[in-house]
Amino acid sequence: xxxxxxxxxxxxRLAEVIAGExxxxxxxxxxxxxxxxxxxxxLDAMVRMSEALLSAGASAADVTALTLRAAxxxxxxxxxxxxxxxxxxxxxxxxxxxxxxxxxxxxLRATDYARLSRLYELAHAAADGMPPAEITTRLKRLLxxxxxxxxxVSTLGxxxxxxxxxxxxxxxxxxxxxxxxxxxxxxxxxxAANQRGLPAFFQQVAGAGLATTFALALLVWQxxxxxxxxxxxxxxxxxxxxxxxxxxxxxxxxxxxxxSGFYVTAGARAFETVLLTTxxxxxxxxVLDLGQRAGITLSLSFSPGEAPALLVQVLAGAAxxxxxxxxxxxxxxxxxxxALAGATATAAAGTGAILGLGPIASAGVAALLVxxxxxxxxxxxxxxxxxxxxxxxxxxxxxxxxxRAIFALVGGSTSVGLTQLISAVGxxxxxxxxxxLGEFCSQPLRREFDRIExxxxxxxxxxxx
Numbered sequence: 001x002x003x004x005x006x007x008x009x010x011x012x013r014l015a016e017v018i019a020g021e022x023x024x025x026x027x028x029x030x031x032x033x034x035x036x037x038x039x040x041x042x043l044d045a046m047v048r049m050s051e052a053l054l055s056a057g058a059s060a061a062d063v064t065a066l067t068l069r070a071a072x073x074x075x076x077x078x079x080x081x082x083x084x085x086x087x088x089x090x091x092x093x094x095x096x097x098x099x100x101x102x103x104x105x106x107x108l109r110a111t112d113y114a115r116l117s118r119l120y121e122l123a124h125a126a127a128d129g130m131p132p133a134e135i136t137t138r139l140k141r142l143l144x145x146x147x148x149x150x151x152x153v154s155t156l157g158x159x160x161x162x163x164x165x166x167x168x169x170x171x172x173x174x175x176x177x178x179x180x181x182x183x184x185x186x187x188x189x190x191x192a193a194n195q196r197g198l199p200a201f202f203q204q205v206a207g208a209g210l211a212t213t214f215a216l217a218l219l220v221w222q223x224x225x226x227x228x229x230x231x232x233x234x235x236x237x238x239x240x241x242x243x244x245x246x247x248x249x250x251x252x253x254x255x256x257x258x259x260s261g262f263y264v265t266a267g268a269r270a271f272e273t274v275l276l277t278t279x280x281x282x283x284x285x286x287v288l289d290l291g292q293r294a295g296i297t298l299s300l301s302f303s304p305g306e307a308p309a310l311l312v313q314v315l316a317g318a319a320x321x322x323x324x325x326x327x328x329x330x331x332x333x334x335x336x337x338x339a340l341a342g343a344t345a346t347a348a349a350g351t352g353a354i355l356g357l358g359p360i361a362s363a364g365v366a367a368l369l370v371x372x373x374x375x376x377x378x379x380x381x382x383x384x385x386x387x388x389x390x391x392x393x394x395x396x397x398x399x400x401x402x403x404r405a406i407f408a409l410v411g412g413s414t415s416v417g418l419t420q421l422i423s424a425v426g427x428x429x430x431x432x433x434x435x436x437l438g439e440f441c442s443q444p445l446r447r448e449f450d451r452i453e454x455x456x457x458x459x460x461x462x463x464x465x
Contacts, residue, residue, distance in 0.1 A: 034075045039094050042074045043102040045135040050088040051104040056116040061260035070126035085268030113330035113387045114148045120384045147329045155187040157326030158244050164319040166240035172230050175237055182214050182241030201279045208283025211242045216291045239403050246399030255432035281406050310350045317346025317395035324394040334383045341392025345370045363396045364430030371438025376445050389435050398424035
């Protein structure tokens with residue numbers, strides 16, 4: 001009898017389905033707790049968070065992944081995210097099945113690793129189901145917070161970066177000090193230009209012109225300097241001091257976006273790199289022309305000094321990464337992890353060179369190791385792996401190759417300049433590919449660590465109760 005009743009119920013249910021009278025499967029968009037106003041609030045929070053992430057220096061791939069996870073945690077199941085170099089578009093289906101879209105324009109880009117870390121924490125909290133109103137409130141509070149320290153400390157970080165690069169190139173203490181002074185004056189100039197809203201292209205022209213003016217002055221003062229100072233090659237001093245203007249990270253960022261499939265953003269970043277590099281060329285060439293008219297001829301040969309010992313390179317690489325993190329307003333934990341990543345990257349690249357690998361291959365292997373370790377371990381200290389990866393590969397950035405190419409092109413050595421540019425592009429691709437592949441390879445390890453940690457927590461809770 002029970003079997004007959006069950007069969008009868010199934011037949012009646014099948015008849016209802018065929019006749020179209022069956023109740024539809026519950027849809028979270030139509031029968032969930034989210035109304036149209038709720039969906040609009042979530043969209044607004046997601047697009048504001050995405051814009052803040054891009055402005056703070058996150059990559060397009062990371063912003064897309066974080067936004068999709070946060071939207072799903074907030075109840076938006078079917079969400080699309082489109083990111084270009086200057087805009088963020090988040091779209092989803094409303095309760096009435098009509099598409100709803102929010103757009104946010106990225107107007108200002110300023111490296112702020114402390115804010116980036118807090119934004120990552122907010123995105124993960126949103127993915128865990130934080131209410132939209134709380135997301136908006138925390139985002140407003142986060143964006144209004146002050147930076148960890150003053151701009152003068154960031155300037156000191158940039159000066160330390162220039163000094164560390166000078167040591168990596170084999171310069172003496174006098175070269176490192178001169179490069180730091182050049183960078184200090186450049187930072188003051190760039191700060192004044194930013195306050196007046198001067199476009200980045202003209203900032204590059206002004207900065208390169210000021211650095212080349214220092215090179216001409218150093219050439220004139222060289223015979224009058226005390227003997228204990230030692231030689232101060234103008235090209236080496238300016239090459240180390242102008243590192244804050246070089247488009248090394250922009251080139252790596254464009255390559256990383258291209259590898260991740262964001263071709264529009266990659267093309268825009270590549271064009272920005274070309275534009276900024278053109279500004280450097282114009283600034284250098286203009287000052288050199290004025291110097292020649294005044295009877296001062298600067299040799300554009302760039303010859304780094306003898307490479308220091310591997311231990312000195314490792315220490316200088318750690319100092320480079322640490323100084324870059326400080327100049328980017330990173331907090332204490334991120335600064336320490338950045339220094340370790342910089343030392344690791346420099347040691348790996350130096351070891352690769354000793355083993356006979358070329359500079360591009362050595363940079364790629366070092367970036368792979370840094371990306372793997374950063375993504376796999378940095379999150380345990382509430383620091384995004386992206387921040388550690390970016391700072392870790394700073395000693396390997398192709399900015400100085402771009403600088404050598406500029407000097408060669410301005411000096412008339414077209415073949416040498418093109419060779420240096422090809423080397424810079426190859427290094428950028430190797431760094432971007434290495435970091436991306438390292439982060440990808442570390443994801444299974446991180447998931448396994450999460451599972452182990454959850455098991456340990458469950459066991460500890462079961463023992464308590």
